[in-house]
Amino acid sequence: MKIGVIGDDFTGSGDIANTLAKAGARTVQYVGTPSGHLADEIDAAVIALKTRSVEAGDAVAQSLAACRWLVANGAEQIVFKYCSTFDSTPQGNIGPVAQALLEELDAPLALVCPAFPANRRTVYNGHLFVGDRLLSESGMENHPLTPMTDPDIRRWLSRQTQLKVGHLPLESLRSGGAEAVFNLAKRNGEKLIVADAITDDDLIALGKIAKTHRLITGGSGIAMGLPSNFGIHPVIGDRQRFAGNNRPGFILSGSCSSATRRQIAAYRNGHPSMQLDAADVLDPDAAIASGLDFLVSHKDAGPLVYSTAEPSEVSAAQTRHGRERLAGLFETIFAELAAKAVAAGFRRLVVAGGETSGAVASAFGASALEVGPEIDTGVPVLILDGEPRLALALKSGNFGADDFFERALDMLKGGAP
Numbered sequence: 012m013k014i015g016v017i018g019d020d021f022t023g024s025g026d027i028a029n030t031l032a033k034a035g036a037r038t039v040q041y042v043g044t045p046s047g048h049l050a051d052e053i054d055a056a057v058i059a060l061k062t063r064s065v066e067a068g069d070a071v072a073q074s075l076a077a078c079r080w081l082v083a084n085g086a087e088q089i090v091f092k093y094c095s096t097f098d099s100t101p102q103g104n105i106g107p108v109a110q111a112l113l114e115e116l117d118a119p120l121a122l123v124c125p126a127f128p129a130n131r132r133t134v135y136n137g138h139l140f141v142g143d144r145l146l147s148e149s150g151m152e153n154h155p156l157t158p159m160t161d162p163d164i165r166r167w168l169s170r171q172t173q174l175k176v177g178h179l180p181l182e183s184l185r186s187g188g189a190e191a192v193f194n195l196a197k198r199n200g201e202k203l204i205v206a207d208a209i210t211d212d213d214l215i216a217l218g219k220i221a222k223t224h225r226l227i228t229g230g231s232g233i234a235m236g237l238p239s240n241f242g243i244h245p246v247i248g249d250r251q252r253f254a255g256n257n258r259p260g261f262i263l264s265g266s267c268s269s270a271t272r273r274q275i276a277a278y279r280n281g282h283p284s285m286q287l288d289a290a291d292v293l294d295p296d297a298a299i300a301s302g303l304d305f306l307v308s309h310k311d312a313g314p315l316v317y318s319t320a321e322p323s324e325v326s327a328a329q330t331r332h333g334r335e336r337l338a339g340l341f342e343t344i345f346a347e348l349a350a351k352a353v354a355a356g357f358r359r360l361v362v363a364g365g366e367t368s369g370a371v372a373s374a375f376g377a378s379a380l381e382v383g384p385e386i387d388t389g390v391p392v393l394i395l396d397g398e399p400r401l402a403l404a405l406k407s408g409n410f411g412a413d414d415f416f417e418r419a420l421d422m423l424k425g426g427a428p
């Protein structure tokens with residue numbers, strides 16, 4: 012293995028696994044840190060953790076364990092993957108995890124670059140944009156767990172860590188001045204270098220520059236240029252066919268993002284759907300039983316169960332019942348519902364939301380996921396080759412076109428996309 016990735020959530024891990032696979036790397040995604048040794052010959056291993064919203068000390072401990080497994084299994088370079096919208100609170104976890112990994116790997120500095128231009132996330136002058144809006148005006152300021160209220164990544168990161176934060180401006184990157192910026196940063200004691208990038212070419216250039224870096228941190232875009240540093244190149248048509256699954260499929264959504272809200276509205280028009288609200292989750296057993304009943308009675312119609320709600324409803328419910336408590340209850344319900352639906356014969360699962368996907372995927376135990384073709388930018392088909400074999404689409408909250416759910420369920424059947 013050449014490249015080892017620590018992903019702070021499940022959909023994000025699928026996103027970077029997809030990027031690495033597209034760049035030609037033989038990639039496996041793991042649900043949590045594996046216990047045994049790496050059996051197969053692969054180029055990249057992505058360990059999907061669910062550390063984005065846990066307490067910082069816990070995120071650090073889990074990330075270090077993943078890093079140690081990756082290094083013990085041959086990883087020459089470690090990537091810490093977080094969200095392209097830098098989802099985190101002022102307490103962490105990006106800063107504390109990056110700091111711990113720098114120390115663990117004895118690295119002098121690491122890049123910080125959430126840019127993902129294909130999904131319209133760009134970094135310029137240290138500020139993160141989503142499309143033509145600053146991050147803090149993009150809808151991310153309403154996120155249920157990690158409201159992003161400051162678009163200046165240097166400032167946001169500085170709240171999370173004592174480490175000195177530096178900056179690699181776009182002009183320096185493009186004019187070949189990155190090494191000089193790194194040398195100056197080392198002299199100034201700067202350890203985390205927020206890098207501007209507004210195009211894929213910028214990210215590929217960053218990847219090349221980071222060839223000798225032991226640690227790199229960023230969104231999935233940062234991985235675009237890494238495989239070629241190890242002599243790995245794309246194989247045309249490699250992931251076009253896969254053995255999918257024709258058995259019943261269903262959709263679960265705990266994401267409240269703007270893209271998911273549009274996708275829910277589009278899918279509800281013509282497909283069976285059921286909403287769980289905050290009142291429902293206070294009685295989890297009843298919510299699971301009625302959710303399962305609904306799924307089974309619409310088994311062949313691709314039923315959708317969602318908790319997705321408008322920002323005003325989410326914040327009212329959080330004020331009444333507590334943010335963490337509600338998130339935990341929804342996640343437990345979705346995970347148990349998924350496990351019961353699979354026991355009832357469902358084999359295709361589409362899940363929207365990173366935290367929600369983490370809870371659902373973990374319900375099937377520690378396992379390795381094969382990375383299939385891309386459904387929409389940043390969302391691959393994932394195959395859990397266990398007993399039973401499952402075809403999964405784990406969608407990041409803000410990813411995917413409006414008709415994503417219908418196309419994803421269809422693509423999970425397999426064959427050519």
Ligand SMILES: Nc1ncnc2c1ncn2[C@@H]1O[C@H](COP(=O)(O)OP(=O)(O)OP(=O)(O)O)[C@@H](O)[C@H]1O
Nearest residue numbers: 155265266267268318338341364365366367407408
């Ligand atoms: N109606 C609701 N009220 C309060 N919290 C909710 C509600 N619906 C979902 N949640 C919680 O909000 C969180 C949504 O996070 P999740 O990561 O699943 O989606 P996302 O942030 O849109 O996706 P991503 O992280 O991939 O961008 C989950 O913890 C979920 O349980």
Ligand SMILES: O=C(O)[C@@H](O)C(=O)CO
Nearest residue numbers: 023026094095230365407
């Ligand atoms: O980077 C992104 O936006 C996604 O891969 C993600 O992490 C969403 O949870």
